[in-house]
Amino acid sequence: MNIIVCVKQVPDTTEVKIDPVTNTLIRSGVPSIVNPFDKNAIEAALQLKENYGGSVKVITMGPPQAKEALKECLAMGADDAILISDRAFAGADTWATSYTLAKAIEHLGEYDLILCGKQAIDGDTAQVGPGIAEWLDISQITYVQRINNYENGLINAERVIEGGFEAITATTPAVLTVEKSINEPRYPSLKGTRRAAKAEIPILSAADIQVNEELAGLKGSPTFVKRIFTPELRNKGQIFTGEARETSKELAEKIINLKII
C-alpha cells in the first residue's frame, strides 16, 4: 500500500508574529514543530504499512526549514521525505496550498492513500485535505477516528460526527484526514533518528511539479488573512438565580432591554 502523508511545520507558540505586509505568519525565528494532527497521520500511515506492506512518503510545502519537520517524520519511520519549496509558493491560502500539494502528488506517481491531519494548529481551517481530494478528483473521508480495513482497493473508516460516527467505505486512491483520537503517535527510535539525521531530502520546485505560478502562492490565493489576533477576554456575564418561572421572565426582559432581540 503506497501512502503519501502531507504534513505541515507549524509554530510552537500561541504568540504569532505576523508580516504586516502580507498578513501571513513570519515563520523563521519561532520554534517549530510538526503539526500534531499530522503526527497522527504519520502514525496511521506507519500502522497501515505494518499491516499491508508498501511505503510511506511524507511531503510538505514550506520554506527550507521545513526539512526539520520532514526529518522528524523520517525518524518516526517514514521511508521517504520530499520538500516542496519555491518562492512562488509563499503566502498561499488553502486553495493555492491544496493545488500545489495536488500537483506534487501527481508528480510523485502511483499512490493508494493520502493521509493528512484534520487541520493545522496555526490556520485551523481543515480545508487543505479536502482541497487536495478535489484537485485530484478522488474520494475523501474527513475527521477519521479509526481506519478499519483495506481490501480489494476499498478503504473502510469511521468518520466522527456530532454524537457518533459514520462508517464509510471509499474507493482508493482517497484522501483521509485524521482526528487526534485515531492513535498515539510513536516516539522516534534511535535508529530512526540517526537515519533521519543523515538523510538527504530532495526539493521539488514549482517547475519540477509543473505548477502554474498564477495558481500558487499569494498570487493564486482568492482569500487572504486580514488580521490575526487573540480575542479579548469577555466579562463573565450575569447569572440569574431563583425559580425558573421568575428567572426566565427576568432574562427575557433583560434581552429585550438590551435590544438583542
Add this chain to the structure above:
Amino acid sequence: MEFNYTDEHIEIRKMVREFAQGVLAPRAAEIDLTNEFPMNNVHELAKHDLMGVAYPDENGGGGADPVSEAIAVEEVSAACLATGSIMTAHYLGFDALYLAGNESQKEKYLYPAYTGEKLAAFCLTEPDAGTDMSANKTTAVLDGEHYVLNGVKHFITNGAYADFLTVFAMTDKSKKAKGMSVFIVEKGTPGMEIGTGDDKMGIRGARTHEIIFKDCRVPKENLIGAEGEGYKIALHVIDRGRVGIAAMAVGLAQAALDSAVKYAKEREVFGNTISNYQGIQWMIAEMATDVEAARMLTYHVASLKESGKRFSKEAAMAKLFASEASNRVVHKALQIHGGYGYMKEYPIERMYRDQRILELFEGTSQVQKMVISGNLLK
C-alpha cells in the same frame, strides 16, 4: 582539542529527551512508591533502540558512538534514575560477551541483548566481596560437560528478571584473582535461585536481589574467554561501565538543577521570588558549574572509549567527580525547595534519595581514588 556536538548528538539528545520525559518521567514516582521493577520501561527502551546504543548496528545495536550512548543514559536518568540504572546494569551484564565472547555466544546472547530482546545482569558482588573483588567465594568446578557453580551473590541489579547473567566464579582459588572465570547463566537454570529482594533507599525500581547458586550446572560452552580471565574481564567491563554511571549522575544532577531553577522562579519570600536573592543565585551558579564540568569530563571519557584504549584512570575520575558533584547538586536543590523539598509530592525528594547510590556502586568513591592514585603513583 575542541569539543563539539555533532548534528547526530543533538538529534539523539532531542529524541531521547522527548521519549524519556513523555514515557519514563510520568512513571518515576510510582515505581519508587510501589518498589516494582518497571518491565514496561525496559520494553519501551528496547522499542526505541536504547538497549545497545553504541554497539554495532550490523548486529542489532544502535550503531551510534559512545558519546551518544552517554547522552542517551543521561537523558533517561534525568527522567528516571531507576530506569537509567536498569539500562546501565544491562550494558554491564552483556559487555563481557562483547569483549571476550565467541561467535556462538554472541549470536545466542549478545545480539539479542543489543535489541533488548534479552535482558542481561552483571553478577559479581558477594556479601563478603564488594570492594575487594578478589575475595570472591563462588566456585565453579568442571564436571564433564558442565561447570558446577556454588555460592551466593547479592545486590544484583536486574538479577531476578534477566534472561541471562554474566556470573563471576573461582575456577581455581589457589590462583586468587587469576583464578576467576566468567560464565553465562540463563534464567531458570536449575540450581540458580533468586533470593531476597533488597529494600533500598533509592532507585527502588531498579530491583536488586540475592542470587544463590547451589550445584548449578552450567554448560561448559558458557565459559566466556578462558579459565582465569574473569578478573581481567571484570575490570575491563567495570572500567567501561563507569562512563555510564557518570552519565547517570550528570542526568540526575541536571534534572535536580532544572527543578531548583523552576522552583526559585516561582517561590516568593519577602515580596520577591527567591531567584532574586544572591544566596540562591550563587547556589544555582555552583550547581550549574558542577553539572557542566561533570558532563564535559564524562563525554571526554566516553570519546576515549571509542578509541579502544584503556582509560581506567579517566573513567574513575569521571565516575568519582560526577557522582560526588551530583551529591552537591541534589543537596542544594533540595535546600532551595525548602520544606517542600522534603515532601514526596516534589520529585526532588526522590532524586535526593536516588542520588546516593551513585557514590557507592560500580566502585565506591574510595575505590575510584585507589584506581586514580594507583595510576599516578606506580
